């Protein structure tokens with residue numbers, strides 16, 4: 001299993017009954033999670049997915065952060081997670097997205113790329129990559145400075161480098177796990 005998914009699963013708090021994945025893609029992560037925790041209700045949303053019920057415990061809906069998150073009530077989920085999604089959220093929507101994730105989940109785990117020390121050449125590489133991928137969700141891609149973002153929001157979050165390697169230049173250099 002991919003080490004980031006393994007890490008994610010190992011961090012699902014005990015007694016979790018409801019999980020939300022923001023930017024779930026085709027639901028691959030939620031399928032694995034629900035096979036391990038069949039008693040847990042899993043929901044995911046993504047702009048690229050059509051509404052579908054995978055099985056009685058896994059539902060996917062079409063939606064985009066932060067807008068879709070407003071649909072859920074406070075602490076509606078025990079655990080909310082993202083993996084490799086927040087880099088596609090523009091800087092003018094990232095604060096709202098983080099606030100909403102924290103509002104709807106009792107616990108959060110974000111596995112993302114970010115930081116304040118992104119080199120100039122890596123920024124250029126990402127910008128070129130972004131330009132080549134116009135037409136799909138990679139219209140926009142950026143490194144958010146999560147330490148500064150959480151500080152400015154006055155939110156306590158544990159932000160650490162990835163405790164595993166993925167063999168990818170950007171992930172291994174800029175990958176972070178954020179626990180809330």
Ligand SMILES: C[S@@+](CC[C@H](N)C(=O)[O-])C[C@H]1O[C@@H](n2cnc3c(N)ncnc32)[C@H](O)[C@@H]1O
Nearest residue numbers: 023024025046047048064065083084085088137
């Ligand atoms: C690299 S894929 C990661 C998919 C999945 N999270 C995983 O771990 O395999 C990025 C996903 O983010 C979704 N995405 C992009 N912008 C989004 C947004 N504003 N809100 C929710 N999902 C978004 C894309 O459609 C895509 O499915």
